[in-house]
Amino acid sequence: xxxxxxxxxxxxxxxxxxxxxxxxxxxxxxxxxxxxxxxxxxxxxxxxxxxxxxxxxxxxxxxxxxxxxxxxxxxxxxxxxxxxxxxxxxxxxxxxxxxxxxxxxxxxxxxxxxxxxxxxxxxxxxxxxxxxxxxxxxxxxxxxxxxxxxxxxxxxxxxxxxxxxxxxxxxxxxxxxxxxxxxxxxxxxxxxxxxxxxxxxxxxxxxxxxxxxxxxxxxxxxxxxxxxxxxxxxxxxxxxxxxxxxxxxxxxxxxxxxxxxxxxxxxxxxxxxxxxxxxxxxxxxxxxxxxxxxxxxxxxxxxxxxxxxxxxxxxxxxxxxxxxxxxxxxxxxxxxxxxxxxxxxxxxxxxxxxxxxxxxxxxxxxxxxxxxxxxxxxxxxxxxxxxxxxxxxxxxxxxxxxxxxxxxxxxxxxxxxxxxxxxxxxxxxxxxxxxxxxxxxxxxxxxxxxxxxxxxxxxxxxxxxxxxxxxxxxxxxxxxxxxxxxxxxxxxxxxxxxxxxxxxxxxxxxxxxxxxxxxxxxxxxxxxxxxxxxxxxxxxxxxxxxxxxxxxxxxxxxxxxxxxxxxxxxxxxxxxxxxxxxxxxxxxxxxxxxxxxxxxxxxxxxxxxxxxxxxxxxxxxxxxxxxxxxxxxxxxxxxxxxxxxxxxxxxxxxxxxxxxxxxxxxxxxxxxxxxxxxxxxxxxxxxxxxxxxxxxxxxxxxxxxxxxxxxxxxxxxxxxxxxxxxxxxxxxxxxx
Numbered sequence: 001x002x003x004x005x006x007x008x009x010x011x012x013x014x015x016x017x018x019x020x021x022x023x024x025x026x027x028x029x030x031x032x033x034x035x036x037x038x039x040x041x042x043x044x045x046x047x048x049x050x051x052x053x054x055x056x057x058x059x060x061x062x063x064x065x066x067x068x069x070x071x072x073x074x075x076x077x078x079x080x081x082x083x084x085x086x087x088x089x090x091x092x093x094x095x096x097x098x099x100x101x102x103x104x105x106x107x108x109x110x111x112x113x114x115x116x117x118x119x120x121x122x123x124x125x126x127x128x129x130x131x132x133x134x135x136x137x138x139x140x141x142x143x144x145x146x147x148x149x150x151x152x153x154x155x156x157x158x159x160x161x162x163x164x165x166x167x168x169x170x171x172x173x174x175x176x177x178x179x180x181x182x183x184x185x186x187x188x189x190x191x192x193x194x195x196x197x198x199x200x201x202x203x204x205x206x207x208x209x210x211x212x213x214x215x216x217x218x219x220x221x222x223x224x225x226x227x228x229x230x231x232x233x234x235x236x237x238x239x240x241x242x243x244x245x246x247x248x249x250x251x252x253x254x255x256x257x258x259x260x261x262x263x264x265x266x267x268x269x270x271x272x273x274x275x276x277x278x279x280x281x282x283x284x285x286x287x288x289x290x291x292x293x294x295x296x297x298x299x300x301x302x303x304x305x306x307x308x309x310x311x312x313x314x315x316x317x318x319x320x321x322x323x324x325x326x327x328x329x330x331x332x333x334x335x336x337x338x339x340x341x342x343x344x345x346x347x348x349x350x351x352x353x354x355x356x357x358x359x360x361x362x363x364x365x366x367x368x369x370x371x372x373x374x375x376x377x378x379x380x381x382x383x384x385x386x387x388x389x390x391x392x393x394x395x396x397x398x399x400x401x402x403x404x405x406x407x408x409x410x411x412x413x414x415x416x417x418x419x420x421x422x423x424x425x426x427x428x429x430x431x432x433x434x435x436x437x438x439x440x441x442x443x444x445x446x447x448x449x450x451x452x453x454x455x456x457x458x459x460x461x462x463x464x465x466x467x468x469x470x471x472x473x474x475x476x477x478x479x480x481x482x483x484x485x486x487x488x489x490x491x492x493x494x495x496x497x498x499x500x501x502x503x504x505x506x507x508x509x510x511x512x513x514x515x516x517x518x519x520x521x522x523x524x525x526x527x528x529x530x531x532x533x534x535x536x537x538x539x540x541x542x543x544x545x546x547x548x549x550x551x552x553x554x555x556x557x558x559x560x561x562x563x564x565x566x567x568x569x570x571x572x573x574x575x576x577x578x579x580x581x582x583x584x585x586x587x588x589x590x591x592x593x594x595x596x597x598x599x600x601x602x603x604x605x606x607x608x609x610x611x612x613x614x615x616x617x618x619x620x621x622x623x624x625x626x627x628x629x630x631x632x633x634x635x636x637x638x639x640x641x642x643x644x645x646x647x648x649x650x651x652x653x654x655x656x657x658x659x660x661x662x663x664x665x666x667x668x669x670x671x672x673x674x675x676x677x678x679x680x681x682x683x684x685x686x687x688x689x690x691x692x693x694x695x696x697x698x699x700x701x702x703x704x705x706x707x708x709x710x711x712x713x714x715x716x717x718x719x720x721x722x723x724x725x726x727x728x729x730x731x732x733x734x735x736x
Contacts, residue, residue, distance in 0.1 A: 007582025062656030175338025179299025198246025440716025446594030455526030456578030479628030493551030517696025636701020
């Protein structure tokens with residue numbers, strides 16, 4: 001396999017033609033999805049026609065031990081084939097990541113932890129038998145209340161914090177103390193759940209000593225690594241297929257209990273097993289976003305220039321669990337000579353928390369961007385102008401030696417203000433009315449780091465001149481099939497319909513996978529590199545000088561000669577190639593930027609909040625497919641509205657579980673909550689990001705949206721609520 005080292009800015013290349021890339025296309029996988037022919041993890045009926053059904057029994061306590069477990073009635077129930085508990089589960093490898101070994105001891109670490117697996121001929125039989133398992137527990141006192149436990153916070157490890165938990169520049173305390181204008185506020189965000197449409201599900205089949213799992217997962221090569229380590233297999237003994245994923249949002253970055261238990265059950269039974277985590281179990285059994293307590297302190301001069309900026313965040317998780325990196329955007333978003341960020345951690349016995357929908361920035365901006373509005377009011381300054389005044393074109397922690405690869409925050413703010421009609425905003429809160437509705441305008445900046453990862457692909461030119469692309473990249477509803485097809489079509493000069501894309505099989509070359517907004521840019525860069533290798537081989541086969549050829553209309557051309565691809569292909573030409581990230585990610589600060597503008601109406605009698613309209617202006621490098629990218633932003637904006645107004649895992653601090661653990665009681669926005677949303681992409685190419693000159697866009701849409709909603713509510717009512725979500729009961733006492 002040849003890999004292109006990306007260690008210098010991208011020059012002119014075939015993607016710049018933008019005949020296919022950069023143009024809005026329908027999803028190439030759309031017809032399969034709307035016709036029901038796109039198989040999700042639980043639906044590989046033809047490949048595994050004789051699968052038995054699994055059902056997980058979960059713990060009824062949050063902390064303690066299993067004193068006894070009686071499975072006799074379950075084993076005798078109709079149709080039951082197998083019952084697995086910690087008493088008969090096979091030995092497994094050490095725990096790595098968040099969920100790997102299952103049923104390994106009698107210890108209970110969180111509510112709804114799997115304690116038994118039932119396998120039966122039908123799903124209904126397995127579920128019925130699960131209720132026949134009799135368990136008694138030795139319960140222990142647990143720590144379930146972040147606010148109560150925050151005095152026990154400590155400095156997390158760099159692994160937990162994905163880097164140094166403390167950062168800064170200058171002397172924050174001195175700079176803050178000396179500033180003419182100061183602000184000191186604390187915001188809290190609750191635990192939140194991913195609530196993807198498709199639950200975690202797996203079908204597992206053993207062929208002698210080789211395991212195949214059809215599962216719902218965002219990172220195929222991570223799944224192979226963790227499943228092999230858990231079951232003590234070599235990686236080449238594990239095949240993972242995840243061709244279609246019905247939403248992940250971070251909950252499916254790592255393997256969960258369904259994968260491991262289906263594999264264990266299938267091996268013990270000698271028959272394939274299919275297992276879905278039941279919807280009421282998902283919220284406690286799998287990951288969630290941990291709650292935060294965030295303190296922000298600003299010091300500024302009278303003209304609004306930030307002199308000191310400090311952001312401290314505390315969150316809790318299982319010991320050695322991940323930190324919600326809520327201070328990450330504060331390191332780079334605004335100028336300020338004296339700076340400090342700090343992450344602190346509390347050991348809690350709640351279900352495990354981990355990455356969810358723009359981890360870090362999604363909740364960090366809920367606090368930071370509201371605090372910026374509070375500072376603007378204290379200064380008597382327009383909130384848009386305050387943000388513009390504190391723009392910085394280099395990483396403010398490391399200085400001018402680390403410039404941003406591209407940064408159009410000011411352009412986003414100015415364009416958004418003009419298009420939204422920000423000038424119509426009365427600066428004084430509570431003055432704008434529409435009948436009984438109090439009207440408010442809010443703004444917030446958007447920031448999300450641009451992460452790039454190594455990615456590979458196999459590209460085949462078939463004898464008929466069509467193209468096949470294979471990579472283990474996943475499509476979690478984001479449009480990966482389409483932008484990968486666009487990339488190959490642009491590079492090889494064929495029509496989009498002449499490219500077939502096969503994804504998410506670990507037998508294919510390893511890609512970046514889907515997560516952190518790195519997937520689209522990185523995976524297409526890998527396909528670009530593989531196609532570049534193929535272009536060179538095809539040009540040589542045709543007898544052309546590689547530097548002078550043009551691929552267009554299904555031909556290779558140079559000078560006055562044109563050769564059809566089908567003629568060059570012969571019996572087919574196959575290459576494997578990819579992109580390898582070089583030093584540019586260290587030499588330049590890289591991020592996508594945007595600005596959100598929101599208008600809300602607040603009912604004067606009930607404090608009901610209705611988002612009336614919203615505009616997002618984004619600068620995220622080259623937009624590979626404006627149609628699918630817009631959809632990503634719309635989804636992020638919807639999630640941001642949910643985070644502001646309704647999303648909350650309600651913790652029962654007596655027993656340590658999330659009370660509202662289903663889609664009926666965990667509230668997310670529905671169609672009636674969301675008006676027509678508008679997205680504008682600014683023209684931008686980032687040649688230091690990748691050969692595609694694109695940047696991450698998927699999670700940018702959620703970053704800052706909730707703060708724009710909160711700022712609009714304040715502008716409408718004069719009620720500054722610092723405890724999310726901003727529900728009616730919190731707003732109503734402030735209305736007069």
